[in-house]
Amino acid sequence: MLKLLTKYEQKLVDHGLCASGTPLVGGVNDAVIWNREDPLSEELEKIIAGLNINSLIFARPVEPFCSILNYLARHSDTEFVPEDTETRTFLHSIPVARSLTATEIIPLLQKRKGCVVAEYGIISFGTVSLEQAFVVFSSIIFSAFVKFFVDYAYAQQAGAPDPDAEKMLPEVLAAYDQFLPDDVEVELITGDFLNSDDIVRAMIQAGQATVNARMVDSFFGNISYFANDTVYISQTGSSMDELESCIDACPLDDSACTGITASSELLAHRDIYLGGSNLAILHGHPKFSVIMSMLCFETDCKNRGKCHIKCDKPRFVDDIPVIPGEVGSGPRGLSNTLPPAVQGRRGAIVYGHGVFTVGQKDFRDAYASLAEIEALCRNTYLKIISTGTEISSQR
Amino acid sequence: MHGWTGKILKVNLTDKTTEELRLPPDVYLRNIGGKGLSGELLFEHFRHSWDDPQMPLAFMTGPLNNTSSPTSGRMTVMSRSPLTGAVCDASVGGKMGTVLKRAGYDGIVVTGKSLDWCGLSISETGVSIGNAAHLTGLPISETHTQLAADPAMKNGAHAMIGPAAENGVRYAAIVFDGHYFAGRGGLGLVMAEKKLKFISVNGSLKTEVFDPDELKAAQEEIFRLVSASPMLTGDLGITNYGTGALYDLMRSRRMMPTNNFRQTYFEHSPSMNAYAYKKQYVTKKFGCAGCHILCKKVGAKGEIIPEFETMSHFSALVGNSDLDVVVEANRICNEAGMDTISAGVTLATYAELTGQALSAENFLQLLDSIASGQGEGVALGQGALRFATESGRPQVAMVSKGMEFPAYDPRGAQGMALAYATSTRGGCHLRAYPISHEILRKPVATDRFSLSGKARIIKISEDMNAVVDSLTACKFLFFAASLEEYARALNAVTGMQTSAQELLKLGERIYYRERIMNARNGFGVNDDDIPARFFEESGSSSEAILIAPLKRSEFLEERAAYYRIRGLDEQGLPTAEKCAELGLPC
Numbered sequence: 001m002l003k004l005l006t007k008y009e010q011k012l013v014d015h016g017l018c019a020s021g022t023p024l025v026g027g028v029n030d031a032v033i034w035n036r037e038d039p040l041s042e043e044l045e046k047i048i049a050g051l052n053i054n055s056l057i058f059a060r061p062v063e064p065f066c067s068i069l070n071y072l073a074r075h076s077d078t079e080f081v082p083e084d085t086e087t088r089t090f091l092h093s094i095p096v097a098r099s100l101t102a103t104e105i106i107p108l109l110q111k112r113k114g115c116v117v118a119e120y121g122i123i124s125f126g127t128v129s130l131e132q133a134f135v136v137f138s139s140i141i142f143s144a145f146v147k148f149f150v151d152y153a154y155a156q157q158a159g160a161p162d163p164d165a166e167k168m169l170p171e172v173l174a175a176y177d178q179f180l181p182d183d184v185e186v187e188l189i190t191g192d193f194l195n196s197d198d199i200v201r202a203m204i205q206a207g208q209a210t211v212n213a214r215m216v217d218s219f220f221g222n223i224s225y226f227a228n229d230t231v232y233i234s235q236t237g238s239s240m241d242e243l244e245s246c247i248d249a250c251p252l253d254d255s256a257c258t259g260i261t262a263s264s265e266l267l268a269h270r271d272i273y274l275g276g277s278n279l280a281i282l283h284g285h286p287k288f289s290v291i292m293s294m295l296c297f298e299t300d301c302k303n304r305g306k307c308h309i310k311c312d313k314p315r316f317v318d319d320i321p322v323i324p325g326e327v328g329s330g331p332r333g334l335s336n337t338l339p340p341a342v343q344g345r346r347g348a349i350v351y352g353h354g355v356f357t358v359g360q361k362d363f364r365d366a367y368a369s370l371a372e373i374e375a376l377c378r379n380t381y382l383k384i385i386s387t388g389t390e391i392s393s394q395r
Numbered sequence: 396m397h398g399w400t401g402k403i404l405k406v407n408l409t410d411k412t413t414e415e416l417r418l419p420p421d422v423y424l425r426n427i428g429g430k431g432l433s434g435e436l437l438f439e440h441f442r443h444s445w446d447d448p449q450m451p452l453a454f455m456t457g458p459l460n461n462t463s464s465p466t467s468g469r470m471t472v473m474s475r476s477p478l479t480g481a482v483c484d485a486s487v488g489g490k491m492g493t494v495l496k497r498a499g500y501d502g503i504v505v506t507g508k509s510l511d512w513c514g515l516s517i518s519e520t521g522v523s524i525g526n527a528a529h530l531t532g533l534p535i536s537e538t539h540t541q542l543a544a545d546p547a548m549k550n551g552a553h554a555m556i557g558p559a560a561e562n563g564v565r566y567a568a569i570v571f572d573g574h575y576f577a578g579r580g581g582l583g584l585v586m587a588e589k590k591l592k593f594i595s596v597n598g599s600l601k602t603e604v605f606d607p608d609e610l611k612a613a614q615e616e617i618f619r620l621v622s623a624s625p626m627l628t629g630d631l632g633i634t635n636y637g638t639g640a641l642y643d644l645m646r647s648r649r650m651m652p653t654n655n656f657r658q659t660y661f662e663h664s665p666s667m668n669a670y671a672y673k674k675q676y677v678t679k680k681f682g683c684a685g686c687h688i689l690c691k692k693v694g695a696k697g698e699i700i701p702e703f704e705t706m707s708h709f710s711a712l713v714g715n716s717d718l719d720v721v722v723e724a725n726r727i728c729n730e731a732g733m734d735t736i737s738a739g740v741t742l743a744t745y746a747e748l749t750g751q752a753l754s755a756e757n758f759l760q761l762l763d764s765i766a767s768g769q770g771e772g773v774a775l776g777q778g779a780l781r782f783a784t785e786s787g788r789p790q791v792a793m794v795s796k797g798m799e800f801p802a803y804d805p806r807g808a809q810g811m812a813l814a815y816a817t818s819t820r821g822g823c824h825l826r827a828y829p830i831s832h833e834i835l836r837k838p839v840a841t842d843r844f845s846l847s848g849k850a851r852i853i854k855i856s857e858d859m860n861a862v863v864d865s866l867t868a869c870k871f872l873f874f875a876a877s878l879e880e881y882a883r884a885l886n887a888v889t890g891m892q893t894s895a896q897e898l899l900k901l902g903e904r905i906y907y908r909e910r911i912m913n914a915r916n917g918f919g920v921n922d923d924d925i926p927a928r929f930f931e932e933s934g935s936s937s938e939a940i941l942i943a944p945l946k947r948s949e950f951l952e953e954r955a956a957y958y959r960i961r962g963l964d965e966q967g968l969p970t971a972e973k974c975a976e977l978g979l980p981c
Contacts, residue, residue: 001848029851030956052858052899054851089619092879110896111879127855128832131839236625237836250631255670257631257640258647261836264625328623329630 001027005035008130012059016179016214017141023059027130046102047123051109055130057137060121064175065141067168068148072096073118074164082147084290085308085353086139086220089327094140097123114140131237138217142285146352148172149291149381156385157297169385180214191362192227192279199225199232200247206282206363207240215284215370216240221354222263223363224281226273229253233262233269240284264328271339272358280359282366286374288381293322293349295384308351317380320373322349347373397605398458398889399423403436404500404522406515408589409448409507413522416504424891427898428457428501430484431865431905433473434912436504441482441912445475445581446588448508454554454594455502457867460492461602463610464884465617465876466869468493468684470502476580477588478565478737478778479797479821480916482909483580486825486864488683489571491596494552498598509590517596518547527592531561534730539573542595551597557732560587562768564776566737566799570729574691574699575683578734580798580820605890613884617876618687624875626835627688633871634680637692638703639669644834645707648843649940650807652800653711655743656793656926659804659934659942661711667718672700675718688871694722701725701735707802708739713746713753720755724762731766737778738762740792740799744779745771748786796821796922805925806934806942808833810841810849813953816923817853817961819909825870827856837874846949850956858902865905904977907962911969911979920967923954 005025012018012025024044025035032048034041044058060066072080072094079095081087087094095108095115105123108115114124114136122140126132152169155161186209193199207223210216221240224233229252238246250259250266252274259266269281296307296315303310308324309332315322323341325334334350341348346369347357355373359366401423403416426432433453443450452474459467470492476483495503499519514527530538535557542553552572560567560583567583568576577583586592604610621627628634645651646664653661661667672678676694692700701709701721705728709721728735742761746753753761764772774782779799783792793800798821805812810829818826829852833843841852862878863870866885878895885891885898913922930950934942958965962973974981 004848027848029848030959051896052855052903054848054855089623092616107894110894111882113879126839127859128852129839129841135839235836235840237839254631254635256665257636257643257669260626260629260631260640260644261834262625262629262631264623264629266625267630270630326619326622328625329628333622 001033008134009035018059026056028054050106053125053127055126055133057133058123064172068144069116082143084143084146087143142217146290150294188364204243207243210284211241215286221284224269226279231270235261267329267335268338272342275339275343278358280363280366283356285354288378289349289355289374292317292377293351324351397603400499400501403502406505407507408509411524427865429455429471429865429867433471434908445477452505452585456492458889461496462888466686466872469867472577472582474585477584478581481796482819482912485577487571487575487577489575490684491552491571493684494596496602497600498596499600512590512592514593519598530592535570535732548595548597553595555593556583556586559731559733559766560584565778566734568732568734570732604888606887609887616880620875626874633690634688636669639706641703642668650804651711652804655747663716667710704802705735712739712743727762736801737799741775741779744783744792747791794822798822808843809846813853815925827853846953850953851960854960857906858899861902861905862898914968923967
């Protein structure tokens with residue numbers, strides 16, 4: 001158990017979410033075990049006792065996330081509701097506690113998977129594994145970050161930016177610069193790949209690089225390669241930096257269902273391969289790409305509020321299309337919207353969700369495109385908020 | 396009340412009387428419906444033997460039935476098992492749950508015993524008990540056809556037993572609407588003991604929903620998660636391939652029970668997967684009322700395609716490599732109204748005990764003989780444990796509490812070992828279903844080759860599934876959604892203000908009550924176990940995957956942890972302290 005606690009403590013640090021030595025990670029079987037001693041653990045154990053759970057994380061995120069969470073807490077009553085895909089699909093809303101007390105926090109965690117404790121940090125839990133607590137912790141940070149910047153841009157466009165947000169913006173942006181790694185250049189293996197060992201090796205390397213570049217959070221994102229009439233794809237809920245034994249080989253003719261544990265985007269990946277000459281696909285959740293996908297200044301649009309499923313405008317950030325689509329294969333699923341959007345292009349952004357990029361032979365161009373699109377979106381965003389220029393919504 | 400009708404029909408077959416039971420609202424709030432409400436109503440009766448006329452047989456809906464809540468067409472059947480002597484409840488699909496609510500009832504509790512075969516007809520205008528002698532001996536399909544032909548029951552729902560129950564098979568099922576089984580533990584034999592051949596229900600009443608807009612929002616949340624689930628609606632998921640989609644996974648993970656669990660890999664399995672059935676039988680899908688996943692499959696010529704457990708046990712477990720034989724064996728069991736899991740394990744036990752491989756012909760003949768109660772079938776109809784005990788080698792029966800194991804070898808998913816052992820109804824995969832995280836990676840992946848820390852996970856999962864079966868929702872949905880989303884649906888339907896964690900607390904109470912019922916009937920630590928084979932013999936390893944025997948000491952350690960977490964004593968028995976905490980009599 002202690003090994004598992006230490007693993008997730010380190011993961012929070014390695015992902016740049018928390019400072020070393022700060023996360024409190026607890027695991028429960030027939031007794032509670034902590035990764036380290038801390039005076040707060042007594043109160044946290046009261047929270048554990050009030051819930052039917054097997055793991056809990058409490059930590060104060062690093063900057064800029066801490067300031068953003070506190071800002072959103074200050075400007076919320078009992079909860080805030082980001083509109084990105086992760087919130088819409090999994091979190092639903094993010095409750096806010098005003099004190100680190102079991103009496104206040106237990107009712108919040110009875111309803112949601114995690115909460116923000118104003119001025120303290122985030123508490124999240126799992127009922128099966130610490131992985132759940134880690135995913136929720138990471139997702140809250142991601143969703144809050146996206147909400148902060150989306151809300152700010154809209155407020156600024158409306159001519160009424162919140163003074164509190166305006167004041168903290170330079171520091172937040174500077175801290176985000178610090179969060180990003182200094183050098184994201186990486187030598188990825190050259191393709192094309194024919195045997196499964198080479199494919200798996202290349203996927204593991206590209207997945208790790210994507211995480212290192214902080215272009216994906218927790219276990220979101222996925223990666224695939226197409227060879228031998230088979231889509232090799234990361235499994236559902238697998239972390240991009242832990243892909244060993246987490247890649248499914250899914251034959252095109254569906255002659256085996258072993259891929260039932262494959263990523264929920266298998267169908268989208270497959271149709272992208274069938275619709276073009278690409279051999280590699282990389283999907284990450286770089287933050288400013290997601291933010292830019294959610295900025296549309298069309299007024300009086302009949303689909304406002306339903307952009308994620310109903311947007312029918314051809315939207316672009318430079319040459320990159322922004323498309324609607326829900327996770328998975330439903331009628332509004334991105335398995336329907338993504339493949340045609342990617343055809344003949346280096347990638348596409350799915351509204352509120354993330355970026356999919358393609359590679360001709362290997363992951364080098366897919367990875368480069370992912371980084372370029374994120375840089376493009378970040379620059380475009382900064383231009384919007386510095387000049388008040390509306391982005392071109394059609395092309 | 397919103398969600399519930401507030402009425403439960405009590406039927407006494409001895410004197411052919413009926414009455415309406417109206418429970419206080421707090422009983423509904425504490426028990427929800429389905430499994431919970433059945434347990435509440437049957438609790439004090441569980442000292443009766445399964446064949447005592449006073450032992451009730453309950454059919455119970457939940458508050459979500461007959462609303463637009465996803466997968467709300469299911470219901471629970473509960474009584475005491477003729478196979479195990481333990482608590483036995485089954486979650487069953489079809490449309491009976493929906494139609495019973497339309498007839499104005501939350502459930503039916505049947506007691507007594509009729510002198511002659513009878514049938515129960517229920518509608519919103521009345522209840523009648525008629526003669527059913529003309530239906531005895533008929534296969535399920537014919538029985539269903541005749542029941543459905545009754546003009547008064549047009550678009551109605553029908554629960555029935557088949558020849559297996561009439562002939563005393565201890566794993567006889569109750570079959571709903573021709574295809575949906577309350578399959579495990581012999582609930583069909585309980586119904587037969589009461590001489591109740593069928594229940595037909597019709598109705599048109601609506602279920603009042605507290606906040607329809609909120610229910611729609613909850614529904615959208617659940618549908619969004621279902622669409623994101625590769626297991627449910629993915630290209631390779633059960634919407635396209637049925638539960639048989641699991642077959643390839645069990646093969647590739649080398650945990651497919653083979654030759655009565657003596658091996659865990661079946662060499663013919665690559666050509667007997669769900670894809671093979673789809674190709675050979677050109678399948679279409681169908682399913683329960685109120686469900687859009689439609690996990691059941693039917694061939695172009697009307698052949699019912701076996702579910703995963705049947706696919707596996709009727710191939711690997713009994714050494715059969717012919718798809719047509721699997722389909723025919725499934726048809727025999729369906730028409731007889733007989734649980735395929737218990738039938739498969741019992742015949743695999745027979746094969747091991749006799750030392751003879753089952754030929755296809757022998758396999759099908761034995762199934763026929765069980766269903767008709769003739770020859771060797773009489774003894775085989777008593778289940779694997781009784782048959783093996785009679786033969787002097789009870790250890791050959793792959794059972795827990797006398798219930799035969801389904802198609803997951805616990806050496807390949809070790810949480811399953813604890814889940815089989817602690818299940819209140821015996822060798823059942825559905826109480827905790829650790830396959831969800833150990834194999835399917837939902838909600839997240841756990842180490843399938845470790846028991847460490849699994850006790851608490853199993854306990855929480857049992858509580859959660861107790862809620863799911865009380866709601867009465869489909870467990871498959873919980874590969875995608877969680878109680879968080881279903882709490883919203885429940886609140887919208889009933890006006891409750893509950894949460895996922897509060898529901899888990901109710902689930903804990905519902906499950907603990909079943910431990911009390913079993914304890915009162917003598918079940919304890921020695922029954923919370925699995926056969927020695929799993930601790931002594933390896934499975935079929937490959938170069939990459941080692942299927943080693945389970946470590947007995949680790950199992951015992953984790954079982955002891957489970958008892959502490961569940962609030963049981965070292966003998967697995969309820970404690971006064973925990974009973975008081977949960978508000979249950981000890």
